[in-house]
Amino acid sequence: xxxxxxxxxxxxxxxxxxxxxxxxxxxxxxxxxxxxxxxxxxxxxxxxxxxxxxxxxxxxxxxxxxxxxxxxxxxxxxxxxxxxxxxxxxxxxxxxxxxxxxxxxxxxxxxxxxxxxxxxxxxxxxxxxxxxxxxxxxxxxxxxxxxxxxxxxxxxxxxxxxxxxxxxxxxxxxxxxxxxxxxxxxxxxxxxxxxxxxxxxxxxxxxxxxxxxxxxxxxxxxxxxxxxxxxxxxxxxxxxxxxxxxxxx
Amino acid sequence: xxxxxxxxxxxxxxxxxxxxxxxxxxxxxxxxxxxxxxxxxxxxxxxxxxxxxxxxxxxxxxxxxxxxxxxxxxxxxxxxxxxxxxxxxxxxxxxxxxxxxxxxxxxxxxxxxxxxxxxxxxxxxxxxxxxxxxxxxxxxxxxxxxxxxxxxxxxxxxxxxxxxxxxxxxxxxxxxxxxxxxxxxxxxxxxxxxxxxxxxxxxxxxxxxxxxxxxxxxxxxxxxxxxxxxxxxxxxxxxxxxxxxxxxxxxxxxxxxxxxxxxxxxxxxxxxxxxxxxxxxxxxxxxxxxxxxxxxxxxxxxxxxxxxxxxxxxxxxxxxxxxxxxxxxxxxxxxxxxxxxxxxxxxxxxxxxxxx
Numbered sequence: 001x002x003x004x005x006x007x008x009x010x011x012x013x014x015x016x017x018x019x020x021x022x023x024x025x026x027x028x029x030x031x032x033x034x035x036x037x038x039x040x041x042x043x044x045x046x047x048x049x050x051x052x053x054x055x056x057x058x059x060x061x062x063x064x065x066x067x068x069x070x071x072x073x074x075x076x077x078x079x080x081x082x083x084x085x086x087x088x089x090x091x092x093x094x095x096x097x098x099x100x101x102x103x104x105x106x107x108x109x110x111x112x113x114x115x116x117x118x119x120x121x122x123x124x125x126x127x128x129x130x131x132x133x134x135x136x137x138x139x140x141x142x143x144x145x146x147x148x149x150x151x152x153x154x155x156x157x158x159x160x161x162x163x164x165x166x167x168x169x170x171x172x173x174x175x176x177x178x179x180x181x182x183x184x185x186x187x188x189x190x191x192x193x194x195x196x197x198x199x200x201x202x203x204x205x206x207x208x209x210x211x212x213x214x215x216x217x218x219x220x221x222x223x224x225x226x227x228x229x230x231x232x233x234x235x236x237x238x239x240x241x242x243x244x245x246x247x248x249x
Numbered sequence: 250x251x252x253x254x255x256x257x258x259x260x261x262x263x264x265x266x267x268x269x270x271x272x273x274x275x276x277x278x279x280x281x282x283x284x285x286x287x288x289x290x291x292x293x294x295x296x297x298x299x300x301x302x303x304x305x306x307x308x309x310x311x312x313x314x315x316x317x318x319x320x321x322x323x324x325x326x327x328x329x330x331x332x333x334x335x336x337x338x339x340x341x342x343x344x345x346x347x348x349x350x351x352x353x354x355x356x357x358x359x360x361x362x363x364x365x366x367x368x369x370x371x372x373x374x375x376x377x378x379x380x381x382x383x384x385x386x387x388x389x390x391x392x393x394x395x396x397x398x399x400x401x402x403x404x405x406x407x408x409x410x411x412x413x414x415x416x417x418x419x420x421x422x423x424x425x426x427x428x429x430x431x432x433x434x435x436x437x438x439x440x441x442x443x444x445x446x447x448x449x450x451x452x453x454x455x456x457x458x459x460x461x462x463x464x465x466x467x468x469x470x471x472x473x474x475x476x477x478x479x480x481x482x483x484x485x486x487x488x489x490x491x492x493x494x495x496x497x498x499x500x501x502x503x504x505x506x507x508x509x510x511x512x513x514x515x516x517x518x519x520x521x522x523x524x525x526x527x528x529x530x531x532x533x534x535x536x537x538x539x540x541x542x543x544x545x546x547x548x549x550x551x552x553x554x555x556x557x558x559x560x561x562x563x564x565x566x567x568x569x570x571x572x573x574x575x576x577x578x579x580x581x582x583x584x585x586x587x588x589x590x591x592x593x594x595x596x597x598x599x600x601x602x603x604x605x
Contacts, residue, residue: 012455043448045319048459057457063446065318066459068341071311074303078315078323079446081299082273086448104311107304 010036012061021221023211024052026178027120027187028059031091034192035062040087040199045079047072051093052126070101073108076115087195088115095125098134098158105164112169112203116194119160119206122213123232130216134158137231142216157235161208165242171203173241177210177233179225186238196248203244210236253428259284261393261429262326262352262416263292265400268431271322271350272298275312277305277331280364281420282354285326306331310338310351317347318458320445322404326352328420329370330361332378339413340379343475344460346444348407350400351385352416354423357585365585366420368505371562374417375534382472384479386486387415387533389504394429395531396422405437406486410478411444417533419558421506421587488531489540493519496549497526499601502541502567503556504530507588511556514593524549525597533563538570545571552576552604554597559583576604 007013010032016025035041044062048054050069057064067075072090080088097105097119105117124142125131132142132149135157139148149157161173172194176187187209194205210232212224219227256264263285266274274293276286286302293300299316303309309325316323327335332353342349355370357363374387388403390396396418407414446456462468492512494500503511508529518525528544530537544550552575555564561579568577580596582588 042450045446045448047315054461057459061455063448063456064458065315065446066345066457066461067314068311068337071307071314071338074308074311075315075318077301077308078273078275078312078317078321079319081301081312082316082321082323083319083447103304104308107308111301 008032008036010034010041010061011059014059016059017055018052019215021212021214021224023122023178023209024120026184027118027209027211028056030184030188030191031089031118032061034188034195035087038192038195040195043085044087044089047076047079047088047090049090049092049096051096053091053093053120054127056091070096070099071104072096073101073104073113073117077108077113080113080115084114087199089195090115090117092117092119093126094121094123094133094135098160109164109167109170109204109206114198114201114203116198116205116207118191119208120211121160121208121236122211123157124213124216126213126216137235159236161206161241164206169204170206170242171244172197172205173208174243175208175210175236175238175241177228177238179212179228193245193248197245200248202248208236210238251430251432253430255426256393256429257284257426258393258396258418258423259354260288261397262400263288265397266324266350266404267292267296267298269322269401269404271324271404272296273316273321273323274298275301275303275309275316275323275325277303277309277327279328279331281356282326282328282352282423285352306334307337310335313349314338314342314345314347317342317349318345318445319447320442324350324352326354328354328356329358329367332370332373336373336379339385340381340383341460342413343383343385344381345458346411347413347458348411349413350403350407350416351413353418355417355419357583363585364420366506366558366587367583367585368419368507368558368562369583370417371533371557371559374415375536383475384482384534385413385415386410386482386535387417389417389531389533390422391505391508391529393422393425393427397429398432398434401434401436405439408439409437410482412478419506483535486532487535487537489537490529490531492527494526494528494544496524498524498549498551499526499597499604500544500550500553501525501527501556501597502530502553502563503527504533504563507556507558510588510590511593513590514597517590517594518597523598523601530563536566536570538566541567541570542572545574550575552578552600554578554580554600556588556593556596557581558587578603
């Protein structure tokens with residue numbers, strides 16, 4: 001019998017708690033597959049966020065550390081600086097990375113810390129129940145923006161990949177999404193390249209993943225995927241934002 | 250005889266940490282402890298270690314958290330307002346059972362306060378300081394020699410119990426210079442860090458360092474397990490120094506710089522024939538309350554005078570220990586002011602008059 005598909009060794013054999021249609025589980029799988037295929041599972045340390053992915057450390061099949069809300073890049077700095085041969089990555093949502101942890105991510109990128117950040121941008125606070133995120137689109141409704149985000153009081157959504165790309169220490173920033181197979185393949189390529197550049201010591205690497213949150217967007221999963229492509233991808237353009245890495249070797 | 254060397258307090262603390270095997274330091278500048286990160290930025294790389302000037306105290310303590318979680322002897326230092334910012338991380342260190350050493354060179358508060366020496370952070374250091382139900386073992390050296398000797402102990406205690414240890418000194422200890430001798434320290438037999446997240450490296454299971462326990466039953470068990478560690482620290486790690494308490498009618502209780510002032514006051518009063526003694530807590534938590542309680546039960550002890558550089562914080566612990574059996578008086582200066590010997594003598598005379 002030929003094996004056509006099997007569960008990645010990069011994830012533990014544990015049911016995920018994510019809602020139907022959520023992108024987190026898909027990105028977990030892509031990270032697990034990438035670590036496995038690059039032979040990094042045995043040296044990887046994942047730094048997990050606060051938010052919907054707070055249990056990620058129970059899913060990845062590698063050593064993990066649970067960080068305080070927003071502090072994953074500082075925790076990753078402490079690990080990677082003292083263990084420079086290891087593959088260190090942070091997995092962070094938009095509240096974690098683009099709101100409470102803004103200082104930590106900016107300065108990790110500024111210092112050119114040699115770890116990888118996987119940034120899940122779903123334009124909403126998931127775990128706390130649908131509050132406005134710094135990446136919530138203008139007009140998008142949230143439980144703390146009942147009439148939709150109003151720039152007059154809440155400002156405009158942050159494009160983190162572009163903002164961080166102005167820093168010399170960041171060598172690779174790529175925005176991807178996980179709504180269909182071609183985009184999944186692109187996302188996995190980006191994650192693998194980020195890990196490869198990290199292990200080559202190139203600098204800070206950043207993959208932003210536009211990810212659906214049907215539960216808090218109040219949509220069916222397929223409708224959420226369509227909304228993501230139509231609205232999120234319009235404001236947050238997909239593709240390579242910066243790549244100074246060259247051949248990772 | 251070993252060589253006596255003149256050192257500055259903050260640099261003693263930094264050098265002693267490196268000698269104790271600390272190989273990573275993460276900090277953010279704040280007066281009056283800037284000599285610690287400055288010294289570390291020069292000497293830590295020379296020792297093969299890591300120095301990072303973090304973007305904030307929040308980041309610094311979380312770099313410590315990451316390094317400690319991956320099995321390193323990690324340290325940070327700051328002064329009062331910066332320590333407040335580190336409290337989030339200290340709570341997480343306790344929750345995730347990670348060893349680390351945090352040095353607080355205290356200055357006047359609240360808020361920006363002053364940059365002069367203070368002991369205003371006693372409550373914060375000994376009551377937990379961050380969120381949750383926890384304790385941080387707190388060492389309070391009163392001389393630079395003691396600071397040099399205790400840094401290695403701080404790291405060993407942290408590793409023994411997998412709990413952060415705070416070294417709490419006032420700005421005077423951090424800024425003064427005095428002679429010290431670098432002693433070889435025996436060091437403890439320490440548990441292997443089998444829990445460290447440093448990559449599996451062939452291990453058959455993943456290590457996951459976390460302070461999250463979603464099920465309240467699990468979280469309660471976790472807290473009870475932490476409580477057992479606190480009980481063990483109380484049983485094994487309490488330290489204090491006693492001077493002339495055998496026949497004392499009045500016992501001064503003081504730590505850090507004011508303990509040195511109190512000792513001078515005590516010796517002066519002894520020359521006048523007044524029977525004054527001194528108990529100097531070296532660990533503020535665990536507090537040597539049992540010993541104070543024993544002393545309170547002695548017939549010759551008529552009362553206590555607590556001397557601090559704050560409005561009376563350790564005073565609570567002294568009163569709890571004495572438990573109403575003898576009067577407890579207080580003399581303190583605050584906001585960056587240091588008590589004078591003459592002031593403490595006067596306060597001691599008044600206290601003696603009240604109890605005789």
